[in-house]
Amino acid sequence: MIIRVEIAYYDVGRVLVDTRSLVNIIFADVVRGMGITDSQVNRQITPLLSFSEDLVQPVSSVNLPIAFGVAPRKTMTYDQFLIVDCPTAYNVIVGRTTLTGIKAHMSPHMLLMKFPMYNGTGSIRGDQLSARTCYETALKSVAIKPPKETMSVQGVPNGKWLIDDPRDEIPTPQAQPAEKLETLILDEKQPDRCAKISTTLASSLRTQFIEFLRHHAEVFA
Known part of the structure; x- marks a missing residue:
């Protein structure tokens, strides 16, 4: 789920809530x-295991306040953030x-997160538009190569061109995808909920896409 939060008193969008991440x-x-500044961060950190199970070395870590919700139903906590420098x-x-x-x-099907407070229950809704934007941004980072077209010239007997017969049925060419796609089932319990992804994605990016799509299946299927 993609939400907006307040971090270090800055309004920050495109925040992914990942219940499987330990950090x-x-x-x-x-x-x-x-x-x-550098004086505010801690550089004594350990490597991080990425979506693709590759080891990623964070730049450093920093403790920051993070607030969820809107006053008066707003909660704040201080926590550690690993700083990673990558696209x-x-x-x-x-x-x-x-x-x-x-x-x-978490209530993924309602795009809703709730949390208890002394004066009731706070909530924050997922940003569906930002979720789509994040997906599109990730897709744009992948270079899509145009398909190669081959021009074929057919010879005519005796050097004469055949006259087109209007009764001849010429099949209408159908649009084809720019690259090969594969069908990905987003929810094993609902096989009809699926999406198509490129077969040319890099292994690490493909893994990240699949995790993202399945985590937000209610948005993309």
Whole structure:
């Protein structure tokens, strides 16, 4: 689910809520935009296992306040964020530790996250438009090669051109995808919920796409 939150008193969009991630991740461009200096970060960190099960070395880590919801139903907590410098469609990934800390309850089919408060229950809704934008941004990062077209010239006997007969049926060419696609089932319990993805994606990006699409199946299928 993609949401908006307040981090270090900045309004931050394109925040991915990932209940399978054990850590919070904030990407380097966002950190630079917040004006966080080297003296505020901790460089004694361990490698991070990515979506594709590759080891990624974070740049550093930083403790930041993060707030969910809107006043008066707003909750804030301080947590550690690993700073990663790599291309991504997201600004921040909020992991299980923070979600557990605020006792968040996820309702993916309603694009809703709720959390208890002293004055009731706070909530924050998923941003469906941002989810689509993140998906499109990730797709644009993949170079799509145009299909190769072969021109065929057919010889005519005796050097004469045949006269077209209007009664001849000429099949209408149908549009073909620019690249080979494969069908991905987003929900094993509902096989009809599926999407098509490129077969030319890099292994790491393909894994990330599949995780993202299945996590947001209610948006894309």
